[in-house]
Amino acid sequence: MSKSPTISFIGAGNMASAIIGGMLDSGFRAADIWVSAPDDDHLQSIRKRFGVSVTTENRYCAQQADVVILAVKPQVMADVCRDIAPVVQNTRPLMISIAAGLEAATLDSWLGGGLPLVRVMPNTPSLVGKGAAGLFANKQVTEQQRQTAESVFSSIGTALWVADEDQLHAVTALSGSGPAYFFLMLEALEEAATAAGIEASTARQLAIQTMAGAAEMAARSEHDPAQLKRNVMSPGGTTERAIQSFEDGGLRQLVGKAYRAACERSEEMARELAGKS
């Protein structure tokens, strides 16, 4: 069997940590992982936490790799790619970008052109093995490289390919940004329950367990969410009143509006960042 690939992360922030943490839990080896970022203090804390190799030199980091995962903010991506381009043009690893709204063609041009490139939109629950990621491969990506990319992201949750790159905007607004929508719901429920007199820690635990339980049920049930919702709503009972209140307040429209705002921002970022090339 061929040796496991060396995977280098450029960027050591929230998402790199979430992906590395999930990968190690699912059996990837720390010895096969490199991470680079400018801040040495930050890198040392990642090294202590995960036991991976670290360096402040992006080029050196990229040079080690069969797979380079670009995990920096979209706004610094152009500089990072141009800096490592001479190295990766020579070693030709599989490039993976997790940046929101940055198109494969734009990244490829910054990297000098012609490299196999997978764009992934992951999310932070990857840290606990419950990630949800959409993946898109450019034409240079081989079947084996597709499998490698899929093995990384399916090791930390659900990983689904999209055929059309444009669909990544819709994925970003759904599962990329989505954890924050549910955290907002948790915040609001906790505030409402504490205002009604429940101790804050009790309110938080009950709200979190309820969200996790509802998600698990939705995942396992043969019924759709609308039916599961109706099953909780006893006629004339408490839930019916609460749901009516959500509907009267326009929650559905508000969710649609927020979702479209995220989609539009992703498209806008793609235009802005393509203009930087």
Ligand SMILES: NC(=O)C1=CN([C@@H]2O[C@H](COP(=O)(O)OP(=O)(O)OC[C@H]3O[C@@H](n4cnc5c(N)ncnc54)[C@H](O)[C@@H]3O)[C@@H](O)[C@H]2O)C=CC1
């Ligand atoms: N946070 C999230 O929920 C998600 C983020 N993303 C994408 O992931 C990417 C990273 O986001 P976060 O981890 O949240 O950001 P972050 O700000 O937590 O991490 C960025 C990392 O890049 C490093 N960095 C900055 N300049 C650098 C350079 N020149 N060379 C190497 N490293 C450099 C920073 O030191 C930091 O470690 C972004 O492109 C974002 O669009 C994608 C899905 C979800």
Ligand SMILES: O=C(O)[C@@H]1CCC=N1
């Ligand atoms: O907010 C953002 O732009 C990134 C992409 C998806 C989640 N966080």
